[in-house]
Amino acid sequence: MKMHVTALRPGDRLAADAYNPFGLLILSAGAVLDDNDINRLLLHRIEYVDIEPRLPETPGQASTDSSQAATAVARAPNPFTRTFNAAVHDVRNIFEHIRTTGEISVQVLETTAELLLDELRHERDLVRVLLTSVSHDQYTYRHSVQVGSICYYIAKWHGYAESDCVRIGTAGLLHDIGKARIPESILNKPGALTDEEFAFVRRHVEFGYELIRRSFKDEWYALGALQHHERLDGSGYPYGLKGDDIHPVGRIVAVADVYSAMISERSYRQKKHLLEVLREIYQMSFSQLDPHIVQTFLRQMMPSFIGKAVRLSDGRVARIAMVYEHDWFGPLVHVEGEFIDLSREKHLRIEEFAV
Incomplete structure (x- = not known):
């Protein structure tokens, strides 16, 4: 049948x-x-x-x-979309509570994380989670929910126990909580920040670490907030940590944070093209981001492009038929009645997704 x-x-x-x-x-x-x-x-x-x-x-x-x-x-209304939007609303309330009281509303946070991560366990279409658009409207709150969702999946793909996947997903949800202590006029500023404003925004990792340590006993939550801007080559902040000095949770949150930030529309710039984002993350895995985490992320992301229309460097429109792990950005494409292996035909490349 x-x-x-x-x-x-x-x-x-x-x-x-x-x-x-x-x-x-x-x-x-x-x-x-x-x-x-x-x-x-x-x-x-x-x-x-x-x-x-x-x-x-x-x-x-x-x-x-x-x-x-x-x-x-x-x-039927999509359950993940409903849950995602509800989580964004809750995260906004958590931020507002911090601005009013100086403390995290632990009960609201735990309930939000439980409902979101429970939905992720049953979400069949993982691509929907990874491609969820984050506009500049309510950016910080939507970004937090998306990063938490992606962290949960990265942990799952890496073979963490379910209880630890929940911890890492919650760490992702909390990673930018320190921005509650940054004035919204600075967070949503349409133009470039001054040096003083930029230095103050960078302190959100320390503010978040302090807030989380006062509210939760789980060190992973605090480290996710403190270390998600650290980079393996020592170029990150706040401490310029290198290599193994960065906790695995900090590394996972870093990849999810970079991905979500790059595909998102911000008040001062448009979102980047998805393929461009993945190429940049891949390049960053040679110096700044954990290569094992990035490779796992790409292994799950790239099959989602099968069947998508793309524009090649010679102007023709093709469809992706198969992706290769040895060359993520050189898939097998179908164009004008023939298959072309872009991993072999190096004179051709994908420029963008066709509209």
């Missing part, structure tokens, strides 16, 4: 091979699907697959055909 991918369930068995739009085999007939398989089908832009008939539903369960299920899924 034909089933829309969004209506698949773990345990469904494929009745026929599943190919992506470029004819590449993704899953073979007989495969018993799990969440990773379903996410893989989504990433490859496969809409429908053939599955073997399911066992009869238990009494009381509603029975609908696949098209009705797909329509219901498509029309």
